[in-house]
Amino acid sequence: MKEFVEGSHAVAQIIKACQPGVISAYPITPQTHIVEDLAQIVANGELKAQFVNVESEHSAASVVLGASATGVRVYTATSSQGLFYMQEVIFNIAGMRLPVVMTCANRAISAPINIWNDQQDSISLRDAGWFQIYAEDNQEAVDFHLIGYRLAEDKRVMLPVMVCMDGFILTHGMETVDIPEQDKVNKFLPNYNPLYKLDPAEPISMGLLADPDYYMETRFAIQETMKASLGYLSEISREFNAVFGRDYKDLLVEEYQTKDADKVIVAMGSVCGTIKEAVDEQRAKGKKVGLLRIITYRPFPYARVYEALKDVPRVAVLDKAVSLGAYAPIAVEMKAAFYGKKKGPKVISSFVGGLGGRDITLESIHEVFRRLTAKEVNSDFIDLKPELLKEDTRS
């Protein structure tokens, strides 16, 4: 059913439809509207779930860990510092192969404290063993949660899923969203039927100490599952399309005007809406430019990226996060995707923008295309304010 709604409200609606048995969260801007809505939905008796108000994000993640281990579908949401405070639990959930689904309302990291959007939070947790799927708009944010549960609970997978949506831009943005109907959700997402659970009828121990004789195989197993999951995503996407009529192709990348392009920007999340507009403007002027949008960042779709860009001479990677002192996060993956390959871009330049909520405008995108020359640049910041960078001469 189509509704003109705020992103957070739309996400709460789809979570309601996914019918988790336990929801736990701690307030952090800009995630709060999602869990406020869910609290009200539970209070109204519209969802039979336990809503656990915890004293910290560490406990929010721990509560959903415990509930998931007991065999119940769970949900939590967080952002920024909250995600960082959860960090060791985040790794723990993946290590225990628990199919937790979480929203990360992407936001910058302190210091300085800044509540606005970039993607430093989730990207910093890229190695945790969670799927990371980035929405461009609120329809995707909604659909990716539903797909997320289906993926996480797939017996071949049994890994947690983080649905990343840009804080404020999406969480607080109003859009028309087709909220999936309950009967269709039920058709696409079967009841959660865990392989293992904490149950006195069949006692098991979970979270055991694994010494050097055993630890590595647990990491290898997750690595192999992640690699295999690149294919499962396409499969699930096809089934999703069959039920809901929205085609996310392989769910790994979106190619926008890349076929004959000589310049392509690679980016992730809501900024891709702006990039598409910039591409349209330039195409109207006869310039062969395009966009490759990364949808699934973990596992990273190297083969798909290679196929999409192997004949594109110049690629600009626009990161909304930075690895201070090194190449920017997505840029690293792009360079890795082409290393040692026969074909590939002559130039893979890396740009950093939108940190701490600075607007990435149409003009910012045109500037990226302008700076994408024969001379490769790395972690080139866009939209900097030179007047703020002047040396302080008072002392």
Place this chain on the structure above:
Amino acid sequence: MENSPLFKSGHTACAGCGQAIAARLVVEAAGANTIIANNTGCLEVFSAKYPETAWGVPWIHSLFENSAAVASGIEAALIYLGKKDTINVIAQGGDGGTADIGLQALSGMLERGHDILYICFDNEAYENTGIQRSGLTPYGTNTTTSPPGKQSIGNFRPKKPMPEIALAHGIPYVATASAGFPQDLTRKVKKAISIKGPKYIQVHVPCPLGWRHETNQMLTVAKLAVETGLYPLFEYENGVLANRKQIVPKPVQEYLKSQGRFKHLLDNPEEIKKIQEIADNNIKKYNLKLEA
């Protein structure tokens, strides 16, 4: 002792470990219809090293400080499944995992009113990582991070009053117990699980390695802590002191001289006096003295 189906032998605890005995008593008292969430620590390490486990009940270990929160999730899931009335949930951890790094998660669990029994196995230091001082290490103790020296008598702070902190949450049941008094511990666990809501039991469990006593002296040392007034055994029900173990108080020296961790204090009458005062205060506060 016979092998227990709920806490099997063959685990790797040290000889004379008070915690291994107390943990077994706790799970046996709670029974088979119990799910346990366990903090990282000695108990977790010696009872659940892959591919073996000592546990005959469903048991989960996540992290050092979150057993109270994991248990909260288990309890919420059981309520959702309609199974809570038939299954007990226990969260447990050591003194560091409870009183230091896990205090926030525990406070949250107590405040939210979950129907969970929290057990703190108090061996009075981070024994698993090599006998470092915790918030429940007693005054004057020699640990690897509170060593005595020219400028120090050892741990210079008294034990954090965890039972009082638990009590301040307004929970229905708070008790202390000791590995030296197994029947009392069993009774308290049974009583606690019969009460709905959050419960806290702190169990004094000697550690021969960290406390430096002979492995066959575990029970004697545990009993002396109670009999000197240094580890008072009591029960609070709905905020009221309902029961305490009365004693004919022994001088604290008897307890102190039983363990290497207090050896440096034995020729220091001033410090012994301070420790006697701690015991005397407990005796007065909880009215422990048995009238002749």
